[in-house]
Amino acid sequence: MRTQVAIIGAGPAGLLLGHILQRAGIGFVILEQKSREYVLGRIRAGVLEQGSVDILRDLGLDSDLDARGLTHHGIYLQYEGQRRHLDFVDLVGRTVTVYGQQALVRHLLAEHDRLGSDVRFEVEGVAPHGIDSGAPYVTTADGERIDCDFIVGADGYHGVCRPAIPGVTALERDYPYAWLGILADVAPSTDDLIYALHPEGFAMHSMRSLEVSRLYLQVDPSESIDEWPDDRIWEQLQTRLGVDGWTLHEGTITEKSITPMRSFVASTLEHGRLFLVGDAGHIVPPTGAKGLNSAIADVALLGRSLAARYGGDDSPLTRYSASALARQWKVQQFSQWMTEMLHVHREIADESTRAFRYRSQVGQLEYTTGSRHAQAALAEQYAGLPF
Numbered sequence: 001m002r003t004q005v006a007i008i009g010a011g012p013a014g015l016l017l018g019h020i021l022q023r024a025g026i027g028f029v030i031l032e033q034k035s036r037e038y039v040l041g042r043i044r045a046g047v048l049e050q051g052s053v054d055i056l057r058d059l060g061l062d063s064d065l066d067a068r069g070l071t072h073h074g075i076y077l078q079y080e081g082q083r084r085h086l087d088f089v090d091l092v093g094r095t096v097t098v099y100g101q102q103a104l105v106r107h108l109l110a111e112h113d114r115l116g117s118d119v120r121f122e123v124e125g126v127a128p129h130g131i132d133s134g135a136p137y138v139t140t141a142d143g144e145r146i147d148c149d150f151i152v153g154a155d156g157y158h159g160v161c162r163p164a165i166p167g168v169t170a171l172e173r174d175y176p177y178a179w180l181g182i183l184a185d186v187a188p189s190t191d192d193l194i195y196a197l198h199p200e201g202f203a204m205h206s207m208r209s210l211e212v213s214r215l216y217l218q219v220d221p222s223e224s225i226d227e228w229p230d231d232r233i234w235e236q237l238q239t240r241l242g243v244d245g246w247t248l249h250e251g252t253i254t255e256k257s258i259t260p261m262r263s264f265v266a267s268t269l270e271h272g273r274l275f276l277v278g279d280a281g282h283i284v285p286p287t288g289a290k291g292l293n294s295a296i297a298d299v300a301l302l303g304r305s306l307a308a309r310y311g312g313d314d315s316p317l318t319r320y321s322a323s324a325l326a327r328q329w330k331v332q333q334f335s336q337w338m339t340e341m342l343h344v345h346r347e348i349a350d351e352s353t354r355a356f357r358y359r360s361q362v363g364q365l366e367y368t369t370g371s372r373h374a375q376a377a378l379a380e381q382y383a384g385l386p387f
């Protein structure tokens with residue numbers, strides 16, 4: 001078989017790139033190792049920047065987003081029993097949209113089905129070859145060979161494409177905490193998302209719809225979900241999110257899992273005919289809601305660059321890695337800043353040093369919520385840097 005672009009991975013990055021190429025009249029195939037059911041079952045991210053929403057609209061992929069997406073005008077930051085609202089519309093004239101990654105993936109896939117796109121699931125042993133040559137190709141475990149012009153690694157953090165780049169390195173850091181996330185059948189108890197620093201740890205209240213809440217708790221990375229029966233989860237959410245005169249409504253927990261947190265940036269997003277997008281090239285801790293949005297930003301840039309290349313202009317494609325990484329490092333900084341401001345640093349053994357750290361985080365939150373300049377800086381980054 002021959003196609004123009006072979007995309008490895010059917011997460012949001014791979015599926016969206018397929019739509020961008022389809023609109024540009026560029027042929028593609030998407031090869032995914034997991035089953036369709038598995039891909040549709042992953043829950044993950046929930047917040048789209050305005051720029052991500054604009055891209056989906058430009059591509060005409062906004063019908064489900066309009067039906068389910070919830071426009072949010074800001075967020076709450078909470079600490080020391082106070083809950084302060086940051087109004088993004090007032091501060092920077094922008095909004096964000098709460099729309100589950102799961103719903104986005106379902107819609108992107110349904111549209112590929114409607115268009116008859118070549119999206120293949122349960123493809124084992126996908127491997128990129130010849131990326132240094134003008135004739136790259138992909139092979140699979142069952143002996144298929146797909147010749148192409150370009151290979152795109154949209155295969156996430158554990159994928160095969162990044163390791164195929166000779167000499168690729170990465171800068172990364174782990175965090176001494178993880179997130180326990182739940183989905184619960186209960187109407188959200190808040191209009192905008194709440195991010196809370198509490199002496200017992202970070203907590204967050206998000207949502208998926210007017211009937212389903214999504215909530216998170218800081219836990220130790222070594223903890224197992226078995227140590228967290230539903231009663232204990234609600235008790236900790238009540239403690240960490242509670243403020244006077246407000247009620248957190250509880251409901252049936254339908255999903256719960258623990259996710260470690262990491263920051264990671266590959267040294268390059270391209271080598272010869274291979275390009276990386278999304279989690280294959282970089283990971284952020286989820287506190288800034290940037291992972292999915294960074295994947296969308298990469299794909300928008302790469303899609304445009306490939307279209308220019310087929311139109312005879314090589315230059316955007318030669319700048320892809322440098323441009324995407326320049327934006328990504330700003331996003332890395334913001335995600336790390338939000339994460340460290342809002343999590344309790346239990347790993348600090350000395351009690352006085354730990355208390356100093358906590359009090360300075362409270363000071364940082366006082367400044368961030370009290371200064372209009374600081375509020376605007378947070379709002380500008382949370383609502384999304386230009387693509």
Ligand code: RFL
Pocket residue numbers: 008009010011012013014031032033034039044045046047101126154155156157158159160179181259277278279280286288289290291292293294295
């Ligand atoms: P994905 O979604 O990991 O998809 C990669 C796909 O590639 C497949 N694959 C392969 N296919 C073929 N052959 C191989 N050898 C392959 N190896 C892997 C995989 O099966 C998979 O289908 O990467 P992509 O498309 O780059 O998308 C990235 C996003 O999924 C990720 O950044 C976000 O979910 C991160 N994230 C958040 N991002 C936000 O923007 N806003 C948020 O609010 C937000 N919250 C979150 C998050 C991630 C979380 N977890 C669980 C990691 C909250 C959580 C809890």
Ligand code: PHB
Pocket residue numbers: 044045046047193206207214286287288289290
């Ligand atoms: C989510 O709704 O899953 C979500 C929202 C905001 C974040 C992370 C996750 O920062």
